[in-house]
Amino acid sequence: MEDSSAEENRSPEKNKRLNKSVSVNLIGIILLAILLITVPVTVLLSVQNMETHESWWWESRASGDFYQDLHSAYLRLYDPYFALYNPSVSEAQNNNSVASEEVQYWFLEDIHNANSAIMDLQYLDTSHTEELNTIGYMVQLLEGAGTTYELNLNSSGRTNLADELETVGLDVSNAYLKPLDGANLISPSSLPFWWFGPQPPDQTLLKQAATLADNLTQQLILAP
Numbered sequence: 001m002e003d004s005s006a007e008e009n010r011s012p013e014k015n016k017r018l019n020k021s022v023s024v025n026l027i028g029i030i031l032l033a034i035l036l037i038t039v040p041v042t043v044l045l046s047v048q049n050m051e052t053h054e055s056w057w058w059e060s061r062a063s064g065d066f067y068q069d070l071h072s073a074y075l076r077l078y079d080p081y082f083a084l085y086n087p088s089v090s091e092a093q094n095n096n097s098v099a100s101e102e103v104q105y106w107f108l109e110d111i112h113n114a115n116s117a118i119m120d121l122q123y124l125d126t127s128h129t130e131e132l133n134t135i136g137y138m139v140q141l142l143e144g145a146g147t148t149y150e151l152n153l154n155s156s157g158r159t160n161l162a163d164e165l166e167t168v169g170l171d172v173s174n175a176y177l178k179p180l181d182g183a184n185l186i187s188p189s190s191l192p193f194w195w196f197g198p199q200p201p202d203q204t205l206l207k208q209a210a211t212l213a214d215n216l217t218q219q220l221i222l223a224p
Helices: 002-078 098-124 126-144 155-180 203-222
Strands: none
Touching: 002 098, 002 155, 098 126, 098 155, 126 155, 126 203, 155 203
């Protein structure tokens, strides 16, 4: 009778330990399941975010190149030598200048390079095709016209054109750089993998650039 009573007294204690063991094992299984789910998901999201950051880096680089090219063209138009030689008029009307021809040559190189840069940006950012195509078309028209359009402008007209090109380039560059909050984009891995944005480009700046580019396009089309 005593053994039976002792066994009955031990049974609740054994059941308690068993339940505790089962609970511990269940918690361990749940934690393991959470790890098996969260670790791959975290790795996947990190890789995807790093790829996004790399895309932003290339976009910022292309937009920066575009600005530098248009800024250089801006400086050529301000150069007093630019308009000294006009190949579209007679030799008697020309103040022939080797320096003038050189400035005009480098202006066209700048426009050509700007066209290449905006084409790179169009390839990289397919979500803003309308705005980038508008800007790209304006640059293509400038390149196709040679220096004819610029040389037919007076000094004030060239100054206005220079300022407008500078503004378009600056707006495009800032559109892709400003949303990154001043991040030092020295390489595709400059941004930490957990950084989510805001995502470039700045819609307002890009639309401003496209509107001004469209205005310039209309001027080029209507030019004699």
